[in-house]
Amino acid sequence: MDFGIIGDILFPPACVACGAGVGNGVICGPCAAGIVRYGTLFCGTCMARLPMNRKICHADAPYLLGAAGPYDDAALAALIHxxxxxxxxxxxxxxxxxxxxxxxxRLxxxxxxxxxxxxxxxxxxxxxxxxxxxxLIARRFAATLGLPFEEHLLKRAIHRKPQSETMDILERRENVRGCFAADEAHARKISGANVILVDDVVTSGTTFTEAAKALKAAGAKKIFALAAAKA
Ligand SMILES: [Zn+2]
Ligand SMILES: [Zn+2]
Structure with a gap:
């Protein structure tokens, strides 16, 4: 086994966004600092920005959506890729x-x-x-903010096609409908709890919606859906 190659995969020798040398990092300082950041939450139904983080358009939205930045930011997209x-x-x-x-x-x-x-x-x-x-993102995010982390509150019921950029919103909805269930082993943790769902990218929000439904059905109170980037 070539440990040099393994090492390169764990820590690429160059910034994933610009190719500059970064020692044992993943992204260089200037690229990380230049990533566009959002400063509001978004509506979980129509994705409108929510000033003051209040639901103003769809009070019945199943969750408050948070996304740290736009997926068309090249450095943010490079990290996710x-x-x-x-x-x-x-x-x-x-x-x-x-x-x-x-x-x-920010929020x-x-x-x-x-x-x-x-x-x-x-x-x-x-x-x-x-x-x-x-x-991986959720675990480190929770550790940084001192929040409880549980990897398996939800389980995936069926293997579906990944949500693809060529799907319209109806196809996306159909593709993920009913695909999550609360894990019975954690039912007591979910009941009455506020839950933060974490994903890398949010596109239409249909995946978050299905996950939120499963958590609500298991008795979760408030749900925040957070993604590193919003497409
Ligand atoms: Zn860079
Ligand atoms: Zn709305």
């Missing part, structure tokens, strides 16, 4: 830090006591990728 498609697990670190800065530094959101949990991958996809990228 490195994590999901290049097997660079260490890219979860800066993504979690960006998300924590957004929540605590000043008090999430004390809320349980952070990732959107689960299908077991098949998790095996092929080697990890659940959202779980």
């Amino acid at each position: 490195a994590l999901k498609f290049q097997g660079i697990a260490a890219a979860a670190g800066p993504l979690a830090d960006i998300l924590a800065d957004y929540v605590a530094g 000043r959101l008090d999430l004390a006591g809320a349980i952070a949990t990732p959107l689960p991958l299908s077991p098949k996809r998790e095996r092929s990728r080697g990890f659940n990228q959202s779980a």
Whole structure:
């Protein structure tokens, strides 16, 4: 086994966004600092920005949506791409830090006591990728903010096609309908709890909506859905 190659995968020798040398980091300082950050939450139904973090358009939205920055930010997209498609697990670190800065530094959101949990991958996809990228982000995000973390509040019921950029919103909704269930082993934790769902990218919000439904059905109170980037 060539440990040099393993080392390069854990910590790429160059910034994933610009290629500059970064020692044992993943992204260089200037690229990380230049990532565009949002300063509001979004409506979980129509994705409108919510000034003062209040529901103003759809009071019945199943969750408040948070996204740290836009997916068309090249450096943010490069981190996500490195994590999901290049097997660079260490890219979860800066993504979690960006998300924590957004929540605590910009929104000043008090999430004390809320349980952070990732959107689960299908077991098949998790095996092929080697990890659940959202779980890596959620774990570090929770540790940074001192929040409880539980990796398996939800389970994936069926293996579906991944949500793809070519799908319209109806196809996305159909593709994920009923695909999550609360894990029975954690039923007592979910009942009455506030839950923070974490994913890498939010596009239409349909995946978060299905996950939120499963948590609500299991008795969760407030649900925050947080993504590192919003497409
Ligand atoms: Zn860079
Ligand atoms: Zn709305």
